[in-house]
Amino acid sequence: MANRSVGVSPLPLVELLHIVHRYGETEVLSDVSLTLSGGEVIGLVGDNGSGKSTLLKIIAGYHQPTSGVVRVLGRPTTLRNAGQSRALGIEPVYQDLAILDDLSLWRNFFLGKERRRGRFGLGLLNARWMRKECETRLRELGLSRIQSVEMPARLLSGGERQALAVTRAVYFGAKVLLLDEPTASLSAREAGNVLQAISAARQRGLSVLYIDHNLHHVLPVADRVVVLEHGRVVSELRASQVTEDELQRLIAPPLSHT
Numbered sequence: 001m002a003n004r005s006v007g008v009s010p011l012p013l014v015e016l017l018h019i020v021h022r023y024g025e026t027e028v029l030s031d032v033s034l035t036l037s038g039g040e041v042i043g044l045v046g047d048n049g050s051g052k053s054t055l056l057k058i059i060a061g062y063h064q065p066t067s068g069v070v071r072v073l074g075r076p077t078t079l080r081n082a083g084q085s086r087a088l089g090i091e092p093v094y095q096d097l098a099i100l101d102d103l104s105l106w107r108n109f110f111l112g113k114e115r116r117r118g119r120f121g122l123g124l125l126n127a128r129w130m131r132k133e134c135e136t137r138l139r140e141l142g143l144s145r146i147q148s149v150e151m152p153a154r155l156l157s158g159g160e161r162q163a164l165a166v167t168r169a170v171y172f173g174a175k176v177l178l179l180d181e182p183t184a185s186l187s188a189r190e191a192g193n194v195l196q197a198i199s200a201a202r203q204r205g206l207s208v209l210y211i212d213h214n215l216h217h218v219l220p221v222a223d224r225v226v227v228l229e230h231g232r233v234v235s236e237l238r239a240s241q242v243t244e245d246e247l248q249r250l251i252a253p254p255l256s257h258t
């Protein structure tokens, strides 16, 4: 059985301490500290260019911070590349990542992690088991439009793709999910699929860092909301204690006429 349940970790999974990041001369993150804990969704919001994607890419191992410390499970860690982050259970989920259009849903779900028969997993593919397992996961997710796990992935909507990718990452033991605008250009219904997959990941004890401009999507699933402005954390609030309007004002304060 694959490791599907990581349990709620009492430890912070990832901590960023005083992160500074420069692209050449330009400083785009200034002294950012952030803690990602198990069983928690953090909504990361802020204006265009405020540094959200850069922050996510640092955790994903794509960029190394100019200065500051990253701790994973309490240990100072240098994330040199995406493979290293992934090996630690940190999984960025991209819109088109690792989904092959012509393969069936179940083949996609188990892509590169196929279950085989035989004592050492060297035999034929255990297709029956994989189909059933994939069916169960998708049913749990409530993707009601999907009739069969034999259908090719090309027939999935954008939201269903994202939801499948999130579910797959959770199933194979990710501890931290990184999502950069996963609902961009999706219809409300499709976005619902993604939000449901995010909630399910949280329930399983994962930590989710979720970037979205659409506060209507972020607020209902986030536990905490962190607002970035020009590379600095300007607010950090419990999602239940702020309305969409209030949050919008924190992101883009009304112009002052003084």
Ligand SMILES: Nc1ncnc2c1ncn2[C@@H]1O[C@H](COP(=O)(O)OP(=O)(O)OP(=O)(O)O)[C@@H](O)[C@H]1O
Binding pocket: 023, 028, 046, 047, 048, 049, 050, 051, 052, 053, 054, 055
């Ligand atoms: N690879 C790069 N090289 C140079 N500058 C970059 C690079 N990536 C981003 N930037 C700059 O860094 C700043 C922060 O960009 P980032 O993509 O992190 O912002 P963001 O908050 O994700 O914005 P958006 O909401 O528009 O996606 C921007 O000014 C951007 O132009």
Ligand SMILES: [Mg+2]
Binding pocket: 052, 053, 054, 180
């Ligand atoms: Mg971005």
